[in-house]
Amino acid sequence: MEDFLARVVTVEWHFQHDAGRPFAETSAELAARHPEHADLIAQFGPRFGETIPGPIPGSPEIVETLDAAGVPLFAITNFSAEFWAPFRADHAALFDRFRDILVSGEEKMVKPDPAIFDLAMRRFGLAPGEALFVDDRAENVAAGEAAGLIGHVFRDAPTLRADLVARGLIAA
Structure with missing residues (x-):
């Protein structure tokens, strides 16, 4: 899984969402480049909240x-x-x-x-x-x-x- 995250779901890919690109677009492009991970890529959007560890103490x-x-x-x-x-x-x-x-x-x-x-x-x-x-x-x-x-x-x-x-x- 860490290999998948490091190779496929990169900060650069995610940053496109912060800049306003829709997840449907970016995930379709990424899945086309990495069809072997299409199911995992599709889960990123609905499960995005799980990627945030929580508030910084204090x-x-x-x-x-x-x-x-x-x-x-x-x-x-x-x-x-x-x-x-x-x-x-x-x-x-x-x-x-x-x-x-x-x-x-x-x-x-x-x-x-x-x-x-x-x-x-x-x-x-x-x-x-x-x-x-x-x-x-x-x-x-x-x-x-x-x-x-x-x-x-x-x-x-x-x-x-x-x-x-x-x-x-x-x-x-």
Whole structure:
């Protein structure tokens, strides 16, 4: 199975969904290239939620703390439009705390494309320097900073919490 994942279901293949390509298209193309794995490829879409290991320890609590403190929460996520709705529904208690969530697959643009940050700033009604952007990829943070966001490269929840306290967004 690991060989199948490494050779066939690649990050590059999956990233097409985040950019807005429908699973039916990408899976048909992949199955045509790897007919011996067509059944497994077909299962990826319906079972996508199983590929996500769960929240990073301490992160949901940070979101809850920020929300309780009245900090407006917005998100930009690289995620398939098709896979987003069921994933969001399964984690409604977390995502309902956000005022708006920009989903790359719906917009057909992905981080770190500057256009997604420009859209987010307009859609969320943010001016340069008004919002902290947290992401685990340095290239995404750099692109967010270029668009006028204040950046934080996420490493772990305790480090983020300390930064939020230092910025006065939450109490120690």
